[in-house]
Amino acid sequence: MLVPGFKSRLKRNSKQTSALELVRCLWEYVLIKGDNFALDLINQPSELLFDATKLGNFEFLAELINSYPDLVWATDCQSRSIIHIAILYRHANIFNLIHDIGPIKDILATYNEDAEENNILHLAAKLPPPERLNTVSGAALQMQQELLWFEEVKKIVQPHYIKEKNKKGKIPEEIFSKSHKLLLKDGEEWLKHTAHSCMIVSTLIATVVFAAAFTLPGGTNNSGIPVDLQYTSFLIFILSDGLALFSSVVAILMFLSILTSRYAENDFLKSLPLKLMIGLAALFFSIITMMIAFSFTFVIAYNNSGLKWVPFLISISAIFPILVFAFLQFPLLLDTFSSTYWSRTDLFQPNRHMLY
Numbered sequence: 001m002l003v004p005g006f007k008s009r010l011k012r013n014s015k016q017t018s019a020l021e022l023v024r025c026l027w028e029y030v031l032i033k034g035d036n037f038a039l040d041l042i043n044q045p046s047e048l049l050f051d052a053t054k055l056g057n058f059e060f061l062a063e064l065i066n067s068y069p070d071l072v073w074a075t076d077c078q079s080r081s082i083i084h085i086a087i088l089y090r091h092a093n094i095f096n097l098i099h100d101i102g103p104i105k106d107i108l109a110t111y112n113e114d115a116e117e118n119n120i121l122h123l124a125a126k127l128p129p130p131e132r133l134n135t136v137s138g139a140a141l142q143m144q145q146e147l148l149w150f151e152e153v154k155k156i157v158q159p160h161y162i163k164e165k166n167k168k169g170k171i172p173e174e175i176f177s178k179s180h181k182l183l184l185k186d187g188e189e190w191l192k193h194t195a196h197s198c199m200i201v202s203t204l205i206a207t208v209v210f211a212a213a214f215t216l217p218g219g220t221n222n223s224g225i226p227v228d229l230q231y232t233s234f235l236i237f238i239l240s241d242g243l244a245l246f247s248s249v250v251a252i253l254m255f256l257s258i259l260t261s262r263y264a265e266n267d268f269l270k271s272l273p274l275k276l277m278i279g280l281a282a283l284f285f286s287i288i289t290m291m292i293a294f295s296f297t298f299v300i301a302y303n304n305s306g307l308k309w310v311p312f313l314i315s316i317s318a319i320f321p322i323l324v325f326a327f328l329q330f331p332l333l334l335d336t337f338s339s340t341y342w343s344r345t346d347l348f349q350p351n352r353h354m355l356y
Helices: 004-033 035-043 048-055 058-067 069-073 082-088 104-108 120-125 139-156 172-179 181-213 232-259 271-301 309-347
Strands: none
Touching (some): 048 082, 058 069, 069 082, 082 120, 120 172, 139 181, 139 309, 181 232, 271 309
């Protein structure tokens, strides 16, 4: 028997497959009618091809381009092709068509808009619609994604287009800085708030585990040697307490570095997200090791008593704070890692398996 979530997903995938099959059949019929009929259908009355590009319907576009490659040359009323619209609306999978169609990218990169004389890099410098910007959580990570887009498009344009001015005398970098000024400020405030909150928690953990290192469970003998040193549980306590201290200090240093950063545009590309990722990972690790040390304190205390169920119950209870923190902050850690590393490797990659 299928669980409800899997059944709904399977049903949704089935609908998408059926819809794609319908598109394939209809498009084959359109091509039989001839090129002029196909172009008229796309351009009138609602510019079907470009509406699909704005919505990011890559499967639909790939199906059409696979059977009619000349569609990559089609332009809307503003002389923009699907690639230029994909850049404006930040659809990476459609942008990857540039890589799939090979030499055409060199011609597409020389595009100029009639109205404002913007080249393709000017388009990448503009702020996308809010619904596309909000696909990434946090203003700082949104700023990072915008920088990634701008740098990736810069790679495909001819060198002299990087400093080319549009009709208003603006180069792409000037447009980027102006259009992303508010996002840059929001990203700075978001990072400062996040770093400040996490730094408080890290400092509390460091204080607790530092004190625990000098108040050893079981006490010490006259020579200052821990009484329970021979027990494995004591060694686990010492090790986890030390790891909690070191990781919490690392977290404090990372969050302090974020708070004292200059918050330049390029800092959002890698430096700040990397510091945030390391800080969150260190904080999460310090919480885990602190709770392990806390649990083994009771294991040592009740080691020779008949109440061995007490440390077991305490250890089970210690899992809940870890789960709560993971539920609240682990998604942010994953988003930061995904935005910093997965986006660099997966965001701008060819999709030949979709075209051929």
